Amino acid sequence: MHGIAAFASDMNELASWLRAAFPGIYIVLIEIRNDFEDSILWPFDKQVEHFCATIRNDVHLEQDFNMLGFSQGSFIVRGAVERCSLPVHNLITLSGLHQGVFGIPYLLKLPARLREWISKYTYEELIQDHISTANYWRDSAQFNKCISQFHFLSDINNECIKLNETYRSNMLKVNGFVTTYSKLDEVITPRESGWFLGYAEHSLDIETWNTSRQFTEDLIGIRTLWKPGKLFIFISHTRHQDTPHAPNRDFFLKNILQFFNHIPFQ
Ligand SMILES: *[C@@H]1O[C@H](CO)[C@@H](O)[C@H](O)[C@H]1NC(C)=O
Numbered sequence: 001m002h003g004i005a006a007f008a009s010d011m012n013e014l015a016s017w018l019r020a021a022f023p024g025i026y027i028v029l030i031e032i033r034n035d036f037e038d039s040i041l042w043p044f045d046k047q048v049e050h051f052c053a054t055i056r057n058d059v060h061l062e063q064d065f066n067m068l069g070f071s072q073g074s075f076i077v078r079g080a081v082e083r084c085s086l087p088v089h090n091l092i093t094l095s096g097l098h099q100g101v102f103g104i105p106y107l108l109k110l111p112a113r114l115r116e117w118i119s120k121y122t123y124e125e126l127i128q129d130h131i132s133t134a135n136y137w138r139d140s141a142q143f144n145k146c147i148s149q150f151h152f153l154s155d156i157n158n159e160c161i162k163l164n165e166t167y168r169s170n171m172l173k174v175n176g177f178v179t180t181y182s183k184l185d186e187v188i189t190p191r192e193s194g195w196f197l198g199y200a201e202h203s204l205d206i207e208t209w210n211t212s213r214q215f216t217e218d219l220i221g222i223r224t225l226w227k228p229g230k231l232f233i234f235i236s237h238t239r240h241q242d243t244p245h246a247p248n249r250d251f252f253l254k255n256i257l258q259f260f261n262h263i264p265f266q
């Protein structure tokens, strides 16, 4: 699953590495409708629904397939596991945004008018319904607002007042969960979001594994996956947009490729 403001074809190069390593492997690169603006303007609830429907209509993906999402695609693949109970073997996210974003670099990719709306009105329901980026904006000065039922991020992260047990039990069904961030990421702020670490409340200090609610409260099962060695975390060293491209090839082959060879871990 590709990232924001991109097409499925952005993942062609990464797919070619898999094809070279596993001849005959079945790969689908999923497009969010036809238009790249849909990845910006369609709220995630709809993007996840669309993604799940595409997978369910594919006879080759009835069980035990590996699913990879890059950048914004990290939400879609994880949301799809949690909400649609897809029977995924390994769930893999590269340079993801699991703990949201809060900061300007990411927004610079968007048209100026959208940027302005997001920083001013992001938690208003209307904006949540119409601009996908607002669905994972996480303002550390406004946690009270971002932890609400309208907010896609706090919903799939189980940070709302009412936890969804299905989300957690679906995450615990995966064989392995692989997640990365890049030390050189110039787009995602904070870049550790790929490891479920965001800014701590009322600060720009980055959470640590043992202070974040995601771990201490095991909201979606990350800690439970970590204990038996089913959580695999890596740090890459590429610019954000290069994640599925040549500058990241060696990292991918060394660390991520192994998760596609379908041998269950101990
Ligand atoms: C949990 O999520 C599933 C899938 O989205 C939904 O069908 C269910 O109603 C939710 N349960 C609660 C308690 O919100």
Ligand SMILES: *[C@@H]1O[C@H](CO)[C@@H](O)[C@H](O)[C@H]1NC(C)=O
Binding pocket: 208, 209, 210
């Ligand atoms: C957090 O966890 C790390 C690694 O397990 C540990 O070394 C560190 O002491 C912990 N920090 C606190 C404040 O508990």
